[in-house]
Amino acid sequence: MSSERPKLGPDIPKAITGWNSRTGRVIYLTADRNWSESLSEACVMTGDEAQEALRFASTDQVRVSDPYFMQVTQDGLISGRETLRETIRARGPTNHPMFGKQGGDL
Amino acid sequence: MYRYDEFDEGLVRQRARQFRGQVERRLAGELPEEHFKPLRLQNGVYLQLHAYMLRVAIPYGQLDGAKLRGLAEIADRYDKRYGHFTTRQNIQFNWIRLEDMPEVLDRLADFGMHAIQTSGNCIRNVTSDPFAGAGADEVEDPRPWCEIIRQWSTFHPEFSHLPRKFKIAVSGGGHDRAAIRVHDIGLDLKRNSEGEIGFEVICGGGLGRTPHVGVTVREWISKPDLLSYLEAIMRVYNRHGRRDNKYKARIKILVNELGEAGFRKLVEEEFAAQHESEKVVLPQTEINRIEAYFAPPVFDAALPTSEIFDAARKTDKSLDRWARHNVRPHKIPGYASILVSLKPLGAPPGDATSDQMRAIADIADRYAGGDIRVAHEQDLVLTHVRLDDVPSVFAALQAAGLATANGGLITDIIACPGLDYCNLANARSISVANSIQEAFSDPNLEDLIGRLHLNISGCINACGHHHVGHIGILGVDKKGEEFYQVLFGGRADERAAIGEIAGPGLRHEDIAPALKRVVERYLVLRSSPEETFIDTLERLGQAPFREALYGAS
Amino acid sequence: MALLRHGRVGSCHRVFSETGFGECAARDVIVTLRSFLEDQTSPTPHREDVGIRLRPDDDPALLANNLDAVSLIEVEFPKYTDGRGYSIAQLLRRRYGYSGELRAVGQILRDQLLLMKRSGFDAVAFDHPDTEGVYAEAVGELSEVYQAAADGSISIFLRRRTDLSPGRLT
Ligand code: HEM
Ligand code: SF4
Numbered sequence: 169m170s171s172e173r174p175k176l177g178p179d180i181p182k183a184i185t186g187w188n189s190r191t192g193r194v195i196y197l198t199a200d201r202n203w204s205e206s207l208s209e210a211c212v213m214t215g216d217e218a219q220e221a222l223r224f225a226s227t228d229q230v231r232v233s234d235p236y237f238m239q240v241t242q243d244g245l246i247s248g249r250e251t252l253r254e255t256i257r258a259r260g261p262t263n264h265p266m267f268g269k270q271g272g273d274l
Numbered sequence: 275m276y277r278y279d280e281f282d283e284g285l286v287r288q289r290a291r292q293f294r295g296q297v298e299r300r301l302a303g304e305l306p307e308e309h310f311k312p313l314r315l316q317n318g319v320y321l322q323l324h325a326y327m328l329r330v331a332i333p334y335g336q337l338d339g340a341k342l343r344g345l346a347e348i349a350d351r352y353d354k355r356y357g358h359f360t361t362r363q364n365i366q367f368n369w370i371r372l373e374d375m376p377e378v379l380d381r382l383a384d385f386g387m388h389a390i391q392t393s394g395n396c397i398r399n400v401t402s403d404p405f406a407g408a409g410a411d412e413v414e415d416p417r418p419w420c421e422i423i424r425q426w427s428t429f430h431p432e433f434s435h436l437p438r439k440f441k442i443a444v445s446g447g448g449h450d451r452a453a454i455r456v457h458d459i460g461l462d463l464k465r466n467s468e469g470e471i472g473f474e475v476i477c478g479g480g481l482g483r484t485p486h487v488g489v490t491v492r493e494w495i496s497k498p499d500l501l502s503y504l505e506a507i508m509r510v511y512n513r514h515g516r517r518d519n520k521y522k523a524r525i526k527i528l529v530n531e532l533g534e535a536g537f538r539k540l541v542e543e544e545f546a547a548q549h550e551s552e553k554v555v556l557p558q559t560e561i562n563r564i565e566a567y568f569a570p571p572v573f574d575a576a577l578p579t580s581e582i583f584d585a586a587r588k589t590d591k592s593l594d595r596w597a598r599h600n601v602r603p604h605k606i607p608g609y610a611s612i613l614v615s616l617k618p619l620g621a622p623p624g625d626a627t628s629d630q631m632r633a634i635a636d637i638a639d640r641y642a643g644g645d646i647r648v649a650h651e652q653d654l655v656l657t658h659v660r661l662d663d664v665p666s667v668f669a670a671l672q673a674a675g676l677a678t679a680n681g682g683l684i685t686d687i688i689a690c691p692g693l694d695y696c697n698l699a700n701a702r703s704i705s706v707a708n709s710i711q712e713a714f715s716d717p718n719l720e721d722l723i724g725r726l727h728l729n730i731s732g733c734i735n736a737c738g739h740h741h742v743g744h745i746g747i748l749g750v751d752k753k754g755e756e757f758y759q760v761l762f763g764g765r766a767d768e769r770a771a772i773g774e775i776a777g778p779g780l781r782h783e784d785i786a787p788a789l790k791r792v793v794e795r796y797l798v799l800r801s802s803p804e805e806t807f808i809d810t811l812e813r814l815g816q817a818p819f820r821e822a823l824y825g826a827s
Numbered sequence: 828m829a830l831l832r833h834g835r836v837g838s839c840h841r842v843f844s845e846t847g848f849g850e851c852a853a854r855d856v857i858v859t860l861r862s863f864l865e866d867q868t869s870p871t872p873h874r875e876d877v878g879i880r881l882r883p884d885d886d887p888a889l890l891a892n893n894l895d896a897v898s899l900i901e902v903e904f905p906k907y908t909d910g911r912g913y914s915i916a917q918l919l920r921r922r923y924g925y926s927g928e929l930r931a932v933g934q935i936l937r938d939q940l941l942l943m944k945r946s947g948f949d950a951v952a953f954d955h956p957d958t959e960g961v962y963a964e965a966v967g968e969l970s971e972v973y974q975a976a977a978d979g980s981i982s983i984f985l986r987r988r989t990d991l992s993p994g995r996l997t
Contacts, residue, residue, distance in 0.1 A: 190301055191371045192326035216278060230303040233321060249754030257323050261694035263622055263704045267354060267369075268324050281971050281983045290967040295939065311854035312908055313938055314952050395908070425973045425983065432976065435910025512914045552921050555975065560984050 174249060175238050181242050182218055183210035185257070186235035190221050195232060196268075197221060203231055205269070207258050212244050221253045275645065276338050276421045276567040278386045285428070286388045287380075292375035293317045301373065309347050314372075316396055316434070317379075318364075318389030322695050323371045324588060326473055329392040330382060334402035334420035334444070335363030335648035341633035342646055344385030346635070348627035352378050357631070359624045361614060361688055361739055362441070363401050363648040368695055395436045397427035397508075401443045403451040404649035407570060408657045410605040411448025413463045414471055419500070420444050426501050426554065428620040433508045437515035438523035440508070441480075453650060455488045455770035457481045457602040457744055458525045459507060464494060472496045477507060478537070478706035480531030481736035485772045486526040489534045491541055497561070501554035506545035516538070570746055571658055573642045578607035580661035595717060597678035601664060609663050614654040615670060615678040615686060619711045622704045623689040626654030633674035641667050648767075650726075650739075652688055653681065655786025684793070685711040689741050692732030692749060693756070699732035701756035706730055714793070724792055727805040742766035742813075744808040744819070745792070746773045747785065756782050760789075760823055762816050765808060776820045788823050795822035831957045832928070832950045834966070836958055841878050841899070844885040853877045857901055860885045867893055880932070891923045900925065902948070904933035920947035920977035940965040947977025973977035 176182055181273055184197035195203040196210035201224060204210065218237065225235035239248030246254045260268015296313045299305040330345065345365055351358050352374050352604045353367040360366060370378060382388055382797065392399055400420045400616035407415045423442060427433070445452040447463040454460025460476035472494050481489030493505045516522045587594040600613040614634060617623050626634070632656060638646045641663045642656040650653050659667055671677040680686045687710065690696065692703025699737070707730055714720055729743030740746030746761035757779030764773030780788055793807070795818055800810045811819060830837050841855055847862035857878035858866070866872050878899035881887065890897065900919060903910040912931060921923040930950035931943045942967045943951055955961045972980045
């Protein structure tokens, strides 16, 4: 059992994701330190900048719950060993095409 | 079934109000998530991959038409028109917003329902036999004692921060259909040598990452002593259970570390040390009051067989096949219990849409005295149906897409939500279940195979009971790819056993073909058509099946 | 850190001493179970007004025979999720008949206060801008109980008996 995510080295590009505390919807940290439901608006970071952003996110409790790093490419596409998990989070369950964001449910 | 009186209802309402306050404090920033989490869990609220999830308690799996309609309403108003029935006889809603939770709980309270202690490190929903009160083999109906335990364990001030979750199951003393040997405490109604009915107390069973079959701590305890004895066990666990490592915190680990005799000694000493003033006082009038709610319905003095039913079976092959698998014997001649399969081909095991819930509620009200149970196999049971009415029930179920004829068969799969929903998952469960159902969708093949329990979990936590399936499947993550280990030989009944891992994991797409080979091997090896898969496996051991599993790949 | 006794802000001048009584009077310190037990077997034991702090893995049975000497027991909750202290409290109150001050210390959050009160704690070390108000609110959230416990509440199992109707009790 683990809700802990794999460690990502400092040079690996990453985004910060979590859940909207009020609704539970999946959200991503944007460059202006807001939260977006759209992965395409996620801020891609590395190194200290990323650490600093995660510190910010962890204090932003009213807006986000359980923020963590997810691995992305430089272009902000999901990558790494948790690709399936993060794809399911970003789109919705694979067994139902209409549930989650894939169904246009926003 | 039990009806909440002013005390029960008052507490449910107060609890809803208390939780409303907790949610408000969380959303106002007064309560950090770390501190809120144990509070929301004690009220069944998880944070899953896509959303918050609410697990609503269905104590010992008992529902009636009104409650099921209430759940349907929640699904419609706050979720996506469906719910997921679980192996612990509860229901989960996958898409409820935290901000809506207080309103949902208020509405649930209107139906006499709640989410109290459906998660968290406390005594969880008490589970039981879905055929309780109908099984010819039971010593006594276990439900009154489930209700008594529900009340005693609700908001217990001493046992609300246990080392880990705590699950109690009660069986009526016949065949074990409540998996009591894989619970933290399993209780089995039984007579002592004087013929008095009490309980055998089994302790230390559990699944998860170190599965154990429970051991008998007490051969027999009288009814008046039951709750005090449970308090003794709980206190030993609360004080001595490990808190340094949450993977070693379940009572099964304590039982194992102390040894059966050592654990029993601590419990017996604690029980013996209780002063009279510490005993749980449960007046006989109160037992009688609760038992009265579970008095059997008035059964017609019907004939043991039904001409209507027999005639219908002769003319309708699909009814006949469904009846073979989904109509179960009842202690009263002329009656049956009906298993409503929630495992149609290609849908998530255990899911029911709100329309289906309403359909079942209507059918139950019309034909089954409103008595509906959730089975730990994630199916529903209409407990008391007249044989004469079975064809009508079948027709009504068929119209609602609920007449899947696979009770106890290989496609009646137990599966957890897995990686499609669960934040702890390693791999998907639903899609594997569906691929297996597809592979075995030929009814003739399924009939030929007969009884076979197949259970799937998406990670080591074992919510899908993979250890106790005749065939178990466990999702693992191998460098970012879903793999599935196969286990053979588990069972959850009175001969409970933990399945053994066959070998290296298989890929998602290889599971169904591999299982087909296994089952074909079984069909060749069985000594007669009556020898079930698990019997053949126990007679021959794993080897031939393991060989078949990895055979062609 | 505010100290609440029976829901009212109070104070306590005693200090915790890891090393035992030393030169202090018993009523000025709070000692560990171990120091207390050592002291009890010494030639000049403290027989009155002793304060003890129990760790969650301490066995309260060791106190059973000397509770007359004790007027304060602190039970430590190292983490709010560590529930051993509730069992210790029930044992002290219900089995060993302790009637002095029973105080919860450590990581204590608002939503545990009701459990603590029910388990027999009459004092808690608890901080909040509105300590008394929050305490009153928290312990009042559930007004009926399914179990007898150290707070003396009467269980619903008993309350339901007609001769113990709410009207007769309150
Ligand atoms: C969806 C969110 C869920 C989460 C986060 C979750 C979490 C867990 C965890 C962490 C455990 C392991 C406990 C331990 O070993 O100490 C567990 C066990 C279990 N869960 Fe779940 N679970 C979920 C859903 C379900 C569902 C849908 C079911 C029923 C289908 C279920 C039934 C069980 C059962 C029967 C066990 C095994 C009990 C045992 O270990 O003895 N859970 N769950
Ligand atoms: S077994 Fe694992 S994947 Fe399945 S529901 Fe439980 S925690 Fe989630």
